[in-house]
Amino acid sequence: MLFLQVQSKAGTAGTIHTIGFADWLYETGDYNSAITEYKTLMKYSPNDTLSLIRKIGKSYLSLGKNNLAYNYLSRLTDDTAYALTGISCLKEDDIESAESWFMKVSDDSLSLKLQAEYSKMLNMPYKSPTTAGFLSAIVPGLGRAYAERVGDGIFSFILTVGSAAVSYRYFQTKDFIPATIFGGLGLSFYFGGIYGSRESVKQYNGKVFEKEFYSFKKRFVNSSKTRIPVKNDTLIKWATGYKAFVDTIFSEGKYENAILEYKRLNFFAPDSNLQYRIGQCYEKAGDLKNAVSYYEKSGPCAYYNLIGVHLKSGDYSSAGFVCDKFNRGSELEGWIYILEDNYDDAYECFEDSELKQKVNQFNLLPYKSEDKAILLSTFIPGSGEFYTRNFKNGMLTFLFNGITGFWAVESFRDRRYLDGTLIITLLWNRFYEGGMRNALASVNKYNKVLKQKHLKELEKYIPEIIKTSIMKDD
Numbered sequence: 091m092l093f094l095q096v097q098s099k100a101g102t103a104g105t106i107h108t109i110g111f112a113d114w115l116y117e118t119g120d121y122n123s124a125i126t127e128y129k130t131l132m133k134y135s136p137n138d139t140l141s142l143i144r145k146i147g148k149s150y151l152s153l154g155k156n157n158l159a160y161n162y163l164s165r166l167t168d169d170t171a172y173a174l175t176g177i178s179c180l181k182e183d184d185i186e187s188a189e190s191w192f193m194k195v196s197d198d199s200l201s202l203k204l205q206a207e208y209s210k211m212l213n214m215p216y217k218s219p220t221t222a223g224f225l226s227a228i229v230p231g232l233g234r235a236y237a238e239r240v241g242d243g244i245f246s247f248i249l250t251v252g253s254a255a256v257s258y259r260y261f262q263t264k265d266f267i268p269a270t271i272f273g274g275l276g277l278s279f280y281f282g283g284i285y286g287s288r289e290s291v292k293q294y295n296g297k298v299f300e301k302e303f304y305s306f307k308k309r310f311v312n313s314s315k316t317r318i319p320v321k322n323d324t325l326i327k328w329a330t331g332y333k334a335f336v337d338t339i340f341s342e343g344k345y346e347n348a349i350l351e352y353k354r355l356n357f358f359a360p361d362s363n364l365q366y367r368i369g370q371c372y373e374k375a376g377d378l379k380n381a382v383s384y385y386e387k388s389g390p391c392a393y394y395n396l397i398g399v400h401l402k403s404g405d406y407s408s409a410g411f412v413c414d415k416f417n418r419g420s421e422l423e424g425w426i427y428i429l430e431d432n433y434d435d436a437y438e439c440f441e442d443s444e445l446k447q448k449v450n451q452f453n454l455l456p457y458k459s460e461d462k463a464i465l466l467s468t469f470i471p472g473s474g475e476f477y478t479r480n481f482k483n484g485m486l487t488f489l490f491n492g493i494t495g496f497w498a499v500e501s502f503r504d505r506r507y508l509d510g511t512l513i514i515t516l517l518w519n520r521f522y523e524g525g526m527r528n529a530l531a532s533v534n535k536y537n538k539v540l541k542q543k544h545l546k547e548l549e550k551y552i553p554e555i556i557k558t559s560i561m562k563d564d
Contacts, residue, residue: 106328107131109138111357112145121149123350144171147178156181169195173204180211181303211302216295222287230280233287237294246286249516250279256509275516329359340367345375366392378403390416394555397422401559406430425556428452428545445551448544455544457537463529471522474529478536487525494518 112127128146132139147162156178163175176191192208195201217237226233231247234240253276260269336351349371356364369384369392381399385392393416400409406429413423424439433452440446458478467474471491475484494517501510545552545560552560 105332105351106325106354106358107134109135109142111354114357115353116145116149116152120353121153123353125149126350140166144174147171147174151178154181169197169200173200176204176208180208185212211299214298214302216298217291219288219291222291223284226284226287230283233284234290237287237290239290242286242290246279246283249512250276250283252508252512252515253279256506256512259506259509272512325358329355340371343374345371349375362388362391366395369395373399397426398555398558401426401429401555422553422555424449425553429556429559431541442551445548448548448551452541452544455540457540458533460530460533463533464526467526467529471525474525475532477529478532480528480532480536483528483532487521487528490521491518491525494521
């Protein structure tokens with residue numbers, strides 16, 4: 091079973107390197123670790139160098155590091171390597187090199203499949219950035235419509251033509267300052283529309299390419315189903331000694347190295363405790379997504395850690411679900427309810443009468459209402475921010491809305507309807523909606539500070555795992 095002999099380490103069991111373990115890393119999507127393992131195997135197994143080079147290239151290709159994939163795959167002289175090298179060139183938009191590599195494939199069946207996929211990719215319904223730019227130069231916004239972004243195109247047309255028309259009218263009345271302002275806006279919208287339409291087409295083509303390329307790569311790069319390691323007594327005995335060495339790496343804070351070695355241990359001697367350790371490594375390394383995945387595999391013993399990771403990521407509902415699943419009605423669940431602002435359910439989770447009373451006070455705190463802040467801002471811009479004592483921002487919102495609103499009204503009174511419409515669209519509307527957003531943000535900030543002050547009074551009751559989440563919010 092073992093491909094290589096054990097590499098000796100002072101005072102520890104040795105490290106077992108096998109192609110089976112490296113392939114397992116690749117097949118489970120841990121491409122970086124697989125690359126590390128394949129490169130290590132190259133030192134001890136020169137007879138398998140070509141096979142390992144191919145696997146390293148495939149790993150880089152799976153990571154999207156196409157240049158590095160090319161550096162390895164281009165060393166090989168077989169049909170599979172030619173196909174993979176061509177794929178790496180294709181992803182880098184080097185069509186000629188991709189075609190030359192595909193032409194080297196001698197197997198008729200593989201060659202036909204490659205040519206069919208390659209031709210399909212070349213004949214995808216791509217759009218021309220030049221055409222998009224040219225269309226927008228003739229009719230502003232038309233290039234965006236060509237890129238299937240009709241709404242953006244219409245908006246671009248209105249802004250460009252409207253600004254130009256207002257500028258022209260001001261020039262006619264010799265009002266050169268507003269004429270220059272709107273003329274500058276019109277030019278910026280015009281040239282920005284040309285550039286934007288080209289970029290829109292590139293994004294459109296990129297999505298079309300990525301969708302087809304993913305399908306293409308999947309058929310030629312992906313591996314078979316994940317292998318399952320075979321246990322034996324020799325490996326289990328080795329794992330007992332080697333775990334002490336890996337625990338030392340973990341205690342030294344070398345979490346990325348520890349992850350790979352714990353995975354090696356778990357491959358040769360599967361154990362839920364190792365899944366737990368891997369989860370700890372990911373958590374300490376800041377990879378909360380993978381930490382959740384491994385804690386979930388560890389079973390009930392990791393539920394407290396799992397709750398902690400969910401709290402760190404701000405996913406209180408998932409933390410509550412885990413808590414409810416393993417320890418229904420606990421005080422910890424009550425604290426999670428508090429973080430979710432669900433004080434009624436939180437109240438039911440506590441038994442201490444003094445604490446229950448303090449929890450009940452959350453409902454009595456003088457919170458500010460989001461609805462009231464929006465209502466105030468609707469009628470008097472800035473008043474929603476005054477409501478939360480955010481006087482500085484409230485005054486700025488009021489002034490900007492007042493100035494632009496007065497300008498728009500004056501334009502309509504002078505029957506300059508297009509001017510007024512553009513002022514409302516480009517300026518006043520932004521300040522008006524921005525005032526509402528600021529009012530909501532002010533309410534949330536005000537309520538959060540109020541809640542934190544009350545939590546501070548409960549500090550002696552709060553579990554450490556909840557304190558960590560509160561500190562994160564601060």
